[in-house]
Amino acid sequence: MPSLKDLKNRIASVKSTRKITKAMQMVAAAKLRRAQDAAEASRPYAERFNAVLAGLAAGARGSDNAPLLLRGTGREQVHLLVVMTSERGLCGAFNSSIARLARYEAEKLQGEGKTVKILTVGKKGRDILRRDWGQAFVGHVDLSAERRIGYAVGQRIAAEILRRFEAGEFDVATIYFNRFRSVISQVPTRKRVIPAELEEGAAPSALYDYEPSEEGILADLLPRAVATQVFAALLENRASEEGARMTAMDNATRNAGDMIDRLTIQYNRSRQAAITKELIEIISGAEAV
């Protein structure tokens, strides 16, 4: 049975924990708002870009001299998994759900006799995957210095992927991230970036004249497409992270509240018991006289 003083300290400690989680929840809500605005603002570019690219690619896909980024190396032996997670924890299952999907895919690919290489973005995923897949790590991109996800970050990661592709290190690249559906729902998602995965059914846009040439523009656009997709995934990830953190901190705040209620009842009961005991002692002492 803890003493009254212990209980009092305990209550004070849980109360300050609740204050912290409450503050974190509000910070996450503000950041989520900003992340959603950023995702919203990036949409016009991504939509136009993808539409133009899909039109161009539909025309070039069949040809034998289409760029490698579009038709692939012709093999599917070496897979690069780009696992994008957060730099910080306390965001519920956000990181582990991405890591779980990536691990599942990595095991499946390995089971098929393929070679798996992993490029991690964000510290948390690296920590989770290190034990089972540490030997497959080929690189890491640190985002802890980036307060805001700018396009330059997407370009940097894309440059890293493209450099490895040009060096012939892999045949297929896939990015793993959380798609933001709502504050309580983030969906672990994978997307192939090399060879480029484009919306099906796009008609070859014979409508346009291309300057300098169709092939020239396509070759110019395909590397940018990697950056565009990585950037979009980063933005989705950031919104998902803050959403997950908000939910996790909301739960934590509520749990702290419940715990404070329970401890307060326990405290009051102990106090009452102590008073009753003292009264009994006084009364029985008086009767004995």
Add this chain to the structure above:
Amino acid sequence: MAEMSGTFRFDLVSPERRLAGLEAREVLLPATDGEMTAMPGHAPVITTLRPGLVRVVHAGGTEEFVVTGGFAEITGAGVTVLAEQSLPRGEVTAEIHARWVEEARSALTAAEAIPDRAGPVDDAARLLADMVAVGDRIAVGQAPSRAPAPG
């Protein structure tokens, strides 16, 4: 043609945000094969851009934007410029321009490091030259000439 005298849609978007969206009379673009002016009713063209100035003439005056490359989609109904980096001309300071030139220069160095490939080196060298030329054209460091605000 009636539409020749009208206006058409001009959008300038970067990956991070929409920089401009307005009704324009004509748009001058720094296309890779040379500058071109698009007006309402233009034949559909998709062209890559080199570093340069995008000049938009609209009812309230003229606005200029500096782009560091990208591409443009031109149709009879409008022009969409997709630029990875872009700023209104007045906001390009000497530091920003110096950074762009530096980026182009390191791209050239990176291209030269890969042996047996002349194409990328030529492209990077052209990019660098264009980037430097942009600085001369907009005279960075001097007080920018502000175009009248749109009415």
